[in-house]
Amino acid sequence: MNARPQSNNKARPGAFFVPHDLVAPIPGKAAGPLAGLTVAVKDMYDIAGTRTGAGNPTWLATHEPAPRHAAVIEKILVAGATITGKTICEELLYSVTGINVHYGTPANVRAPGRMPGGSSSGSAAATAAGACDFALGSDTGGSVRIPASFCGLYGIRPTHGRVDLSGAVAMAPTFDVAGWFAATPGVFRRVGSVLLGGEPIDAKLDRLVVATDAFAEADAEVTGLGREFLARAAAVLPPPREQNLAPDGLDGWREIVRVIQAYEAWQSFGAFITAAKPQLGPGIRERIASAATVTVQEADAARVAMAEARAHIRALVPPGAVLVLPTAPCVAPPVNLPADALEEFRARVMRLTCISGLSGLPQITLPAGVVDGCPVGLSLIGWASGDEALLDLACELARYCGVVRAIGQAVR
Numbered sequence: 001m002n003a004r005p006q007s008n009n010k011a012r013p014g015a016f017f018v019p020h021d022l023v024a025p026i027p028g029k030a031a032g033p034l035a036g037l038t039v040a041v042k043d044m045y046d047i048a049g050t051r052t053g054a055g056n057p058t059w060l061a062t063h064e065p066a067p068r069h070a071a072v073i074e075k076i077l078v079a080g081a082t083i084t085g086k087t088i089c090e091e092l093l094y095s096v097t098g099i100n101v102h103y104g105t106p107a108n109v110r111a112p113g114r115m116p117g118g119s120s121s122g123s124a125a126a127t128a129a130g131a132c133d134f135a136l137g138s139d140t141g142g143s144v145r146i147p148a149s150f151c152g153l154y155g156i157r158p159t160h161g162r163v164d165l166s167g168a169v170a171m172a173p174t175f176d177v178a179g180w181f182a183a184t185p186g187v188f189r190r191v192g193s194v195l196l197g198g199e200p201i202d203a204k205l206d207r208l209v210v211a212t213d214a215f216a217e218a219d220a221e222v223t224g225l226g227r228e229f230l231a232r233a234a235a236v237l238p239p240p241r242e243q244n245l246a247p248d249g250l251d252g253w254r255e256i257v258r259v260i261q262a263y264e265a266w267q268s269f270g271a272f273i274t275a276a277k278p279q280l281g282p283g284i285r286e287r288i289a290s291a292a293t294v295t296v297q298e299a300d301a302a303r304v305a306m307a308e309a310r311a312h313i314r315a316l317v318p319p320g321a322v323l324v325l326p327t328a329p330c331v332a333p334p335v336n337l338p339a340d341a342l343e344e345f346r347a348r349v350m351r352l353t354c355i356s357g358l359s360g361l362p363q364i365t366l367p368a369g370v371v372d373g374c375p376v377g378l379s380l381i382g383w384a385s386g387d388e389a390l391l392d393l394a395c396e397l398a399r400y401c402g403v404v405r406a407i408g409q410a411v412r
Helices: 057-062 071-078 121-128 146-153 185-195 213-218 220-232 252-274 284-291 297-318 339-359 388-401
Strands: 040-042 082-087 133-137 154-157 177-182 207-211 240-243 321-326 363-371 374-380 402-406 409-411
Touching: 040 121, 057 252, 057 388, 071 082, 071 185, 082 121, 121 133, 121 146, 121 177, 133 185, 146 154, 146 177, 146 339, 146 363, 146 374, 154 185, 154 388, 177 185, 185 388, 207 213, 213 220, 213 252, 213 321, 213 339, 220 321, 220 363, 220 374, 220 402, 240 388, 252 297, 297 339, 321 339, 339 374, 363 388, 374 388
Parallel strands: 040 082, 040 133, 207 240, 207 321, 363 402
Antiparallel strands: 133 177, 154 177, 154 363, 321 374, 363 374, 402 409
């Protein structure tokens, strides 16, 4: 585990944990389904007696220590897990690269020199490095799914509303969910039994829809690995059926999410930014400025379009059906990717991540394999409240994960 400074100075390069980290681990109860496991927590969940930073030093300085634990923190402690630290996240939770200009970029040990993905970057990087058994993140526009893919982990975006977000920093509540990472399928499943609320909807898996347009968005090597995975796992999956998901193209769905997310991000952070005038890093600064210009009329129109998209997607995924698609369109890009390439990368990512966000459906990502030394994730989107079925499926499919694929050939 990397050292965690206890001051308010910048974290050292590659660190997973924030400079204002816990002074000591917080032990969970002696008995429970997560007893003996360690967990790292994204610095957006309140931990009683500590300040929550949301990736920005000014936010940290202007907010009082939390009077109580966030709901998910309370649950994991009661279940027996020990919290070992608070992890770096992207500034105001508003990106998918994993880069934080204030605290540094957590090291992606499974793809050195490349992005860990964000905004839950420190949580994913810490899990991949073995610094914890599992980690808490959050997902609004891909913030668990993308780092899980880039760091070679199991990750989940649950059905919207199934995990209590009380005591967490809100970014865009229409899409915000809690999520988690694990390096092994058994731990991944055990966390779900603790955090998922409400009643699950169980069904026998009898339909597998391959999202043709989503696969078309990904690089050829990523698509090839994903399809090879499906061929290997054919014995435990229904026969695949190819189908385009978005009748008018994925860019239209991406734009719906962009508008609503931006409008709600300004509602969440606008008063703070206006009053405190925090220093914001490149990319975040521009997105926040753009978010401030989105009108309520534009947001309302986007919500009407979202309702149509949501109904369309959910009709494709009744109980027993699963959509399969690449988690990310590419392997993790280099950390020093130029600004113009970063914008194109974000647009490509959102074409894939918008599907689960619009529909509110659960999505898991599996560490399907490796392309030229970089992890690649494959995603399954299930029916509403079918989260447990997806977690069980992750355990069943684990035996097919981890294949290495060089460009142009597969190596078993």
